[in-house]
Every structure is written in C-alpha cells, then in structure tokens.
Amino acid sequence: MAANDKFSDENGILLNKFGIKDAEVLRQVENDSALPKLAKLNESGGIQGGQFDHAHLKELHKKLFEDVYQWAGETRADRGFQGNKATYVTGFKETMTYAPHKEIEQRLGAIGEQLGKENGLKGLDQDKFTERAAYYMDQYNHTHAFREGNGRTLQAMVTQLGKEAGYQVDFGKISPEVLNRSRDEAMVRLYPPAEADKNLKPLREMLQQITTPAPGAAAEKLRDPSLAAATPELSxxxxxxxxxxxxxxxxxxxxxxxxxxxxxxxxxxxxxxxxxxxxxxxxxxxxxxxxxxxxxxxxxxxxxxxxxxxxxxxxxxxxxxxxxxxxxxxxxEGKQLVSPQRQPQAAAPAAAERTANPAAIVPKTHEEAQPLFIKAAREVARGLEENGKGLDAARLREVAKFVERSPAIAGMNQENTHKAMQAASSIPSLSSNKYTDELRNSVSVLEKPPKTIERGGPGAGRESGGIER
Structure with missing residues (x-):
C-alpha cells in the first residue's frame, strides 16, 4: 500500500462496497461492472453537455465505478493521494509521476479550456483530429485524476470527444498492451520540446488505427472544415x-x-x-x-x-x-514562458518508402557498435511488439540495458538477442528492415571480446534499477 493511501485498506486492497479483500477477485468484479457501463456510455455519447474539465471527468468516473467503489467520482485530491508507476517502455526502468494531486482541478480546467479554443476538434480531417486528440489524451493521462480507473475514464472521454467531432473512436480495436505502451511513451517524453511530436507518435498512430468517420449527415456536418479552429497558442x-x-x-x-x-x-x-x-x-x-x-x-x-x-x-x-x-x-519568478520552436512534422512515408532498405551502418569497433545496437534494438523491439512478439521484444530491451553499460554481448544476453533476431527474421516487415540489419551488424561486433574494456568510467547511463523516486 502506498503511504497515505486513503483509498485502500491496511493490506493495500482498494476500499470497495462489497468488502472484497482479494485483489484479483476485486479486479474481476470491477471489470464485470465497469466494462458494460463503459460500452453504454460510449453508445449514448457520454455525458451530455460535458466540457471535458474537472466536473466532466468526475462524472464519467462516477458512472463507471459507482457500483463498486464508494469513492467513485473522487479524484486523488479528495484523499490526498499522489502515487507513481514504473514502466519499461523505453527498455529502461522509468518512473511515471503524475500531476500534483492538489492541482488536478486547475489542470483539468486548463486542458478543457484549451480544447474549447479548438472547438472540441470539430471540422478537422481524420489525420488532424487524431493528431490533436493524441495531444489532449496525453495531457489528461498525465493529470491522472483518479486513484484507479483512469484508463477507462480516458477511453470514455476520448470516445465522446470523437463522437462530438464526427468520428467513431473504438478502443476495442486495439490491444491493451498497445494502448498502454503508446500512453507510456508519451508520458516518459524521450524527445525534447522541439521534437514533441515524436513523443506523441505512438499515441497518434494508435488513434489512427481505431478512428473512423462516423456515418450519417449529422456526423458529416460536424466534420465540416468551416467549424475548424486554427490550433491556438498554448495558454x-x-x-x-x-x-x-x-x-x-x-x-x-x-x-x-x-x-x-x-x-x-x-x-x-x-x-x-x-x-x-x-x-x-x-x-x-x-x-x-x-x-x-x-x-x-x-x-x-x-x-x-x-x-x-x-x-x-x-x-x-x-x-x-x-x-x-x-x-x-x-x-x-512570475515570468511568462515562450513556446519552444518545434520541428515541422514530416509527412508519413508511402508504403513503398517504408519497406525500402537504405544502406545499413556497419560498425567496425565496439565503440561504434554500442550506440548502434541500442538504437536498432529499440526499433526492432517496437516492431516485434507490434507483431505480437512481446516476449522477444522484452528480451531485446533487457539486453539493450546491459549494452548501454558495457559494449559486449555474451551468455544469456547473446542467447536472447539471437532469439529476438530469429523472431524478426520471420516477420516480412522486419526481416529486410534497416534496423534489423544494423542490429545484426552491431551484434557481430559486440559478440567478440573487446581488446580493452574501460573499467574506470562510470557504469552509469540509465539503470534497470535506480533510486526510488
């Protein structure tokens, strides 16, 4: 149980109306109750008149979980809960921390107000809608208003946002693993503010897969370009x-x-x-x-x-x-901030361009192979995961953690790397992929004993463990 967690009992079990003391049983009861309610909310269009702010999200959460939790509709602020969560989405242990619980109401208000300036994303074509929806989904996710149930509340909110903008957003089309990974990648922000679009790329691509124009004249009218508002400067x-x-x-x-x-x-x-x-x-x-x-x-x-x-x-x-x-x-000091200059978002490459395989880099030394392996492993792991090879992806990410600290692959790391490469070879989109070739090229170097291994420098870099945050 987290310190000062007033949502849970002394054994860390969420307080619930049934007095359930087993976490697995409670999880099943929660799903059995909330999922039909989520489907009904989505079908009805969500909370009518909702402004996508503090009050709106509280009401969504209450409707989803009120049959199970006496605290349904309460935010983390109501019981002073902060919390954090670990993720290995980058291949290294990252601790995702959420907005300060005391600021939840004002942050949700600011996000809802910013969304209102964009007219609730009405009048946008599908690509632009998913781009902007990804931005707001990440902002709401970081605010993380509730102790439990944030994901399903967020699904209900984004589905309603889509419906009110003329789109059907169906989270049932995507696996929970892909959904969680795309949300986590946005949270950890691997790229700097000038490249912020890259942080949202997985989330945007996920939304593109599950979003379609809603049928009917009313939905078509909501997509009319005359309703679109230019993307405003951030408040x-x-x-x-x-x-x-x-x-x-x-x-x-x-x-x-x-x-x-x-x-x-x-x-x-x-x-x-x-x-x-x-x-x-x-x-x-x-x-x-x-x-x-x-x-x-x-x-x-x-x-x-x-x-x-x-x-x-x-x-x-x-x-x-x-x-x-x-x-x-x-x-x-009370000064106003200037928005960072962002790099223009490159257009998505055509299918033929994506499958083309430009010349892969061939490293000659361990020093050259180390960063090449880390980059290639991340990209190949992502491809493996997207093709249902989650275990091989996880193995490859674990090896990358060791390679970042030491430019050598041996023993179990060597075995796991070869299993991952074998899995990649069985997938057409990966077998002739530039990153797969660079992975093979770097492995061929890192498997050889280095002439010298520097022991005096820091065994630093991103650790799989790390200090408690």
Missing part, C-alpha cells in the same frame, strides 16, 4: 504545465544517472537531486536559490564527465534539464 497555464513536466522527466533521469556513477558521494547526490526535483514538481518556488544551482551542477556533471561521452541519451537529458530548470525558475 500560460498549459505552457507552465509542459515546462514542469520537462523538468520532471529529465530531472529524475539525471538523478538516476548520477546515483549510479561509481565514486564516493554520487549516490547521495543523485538521491538529493531526485528529492529536489520532487519538491519543484509540487511547487515551482522550490527551485529558487540552491534549487536551480543543484540542477545546473548536476547537468554539468553529466555533460563534462569523460565516461559519459558515448551516453547520448543521458547527455541529451542533461542538456534538457539545464534548459527546463531555467524555464521553471522563470515560472517561480
């Missing part, structure tokens, strides 16, 4: 929320890197940085004075450490931490 509240999320994800990852660097005091420094990030996440004023200095010094430590020169992901996070800490310091 000050939305900019502030994004800046704080950027500091949160990069700050925790930087803390994890420093905590895992060999050397006296590094673990304590990493823990201290994580505590500072947590404080700033809940109150930007905590960055004033020593707060921003700690973050800048932590970023510099990663950027200047000679052993980190090949840790491209960690170096990028350090640079992002420097920039985001400055932005949050400006928020603490």
């Amino acid at each position: 000050s509240a939305m900019k502030a929320m994004d800046a704080r999320r950027e500091l949160e994800v990069t700050g925790y990852r930087a803390a994890n890197v420093i905590a895992n660097m060999p050397g006296p005091g590094n673990y304590d420094q990493g823990v201290k940085l994580a505590q500072r990030v947590s404080a700033v996440t809940h109150d930007p004023v905590a960055i004033k004075g020593p707060g921003i200095i700690e973050m800048q010094l932590a970023a510099d430590k990663i950027l200047k450490h000679p052993g980190m020169k090949d840790m491209t992901l960690d170096l990028e996070d350090a640079r992002r931490l420097r920039a985001s800490s400055v932005q949050v310091a400006q928020l603490a």
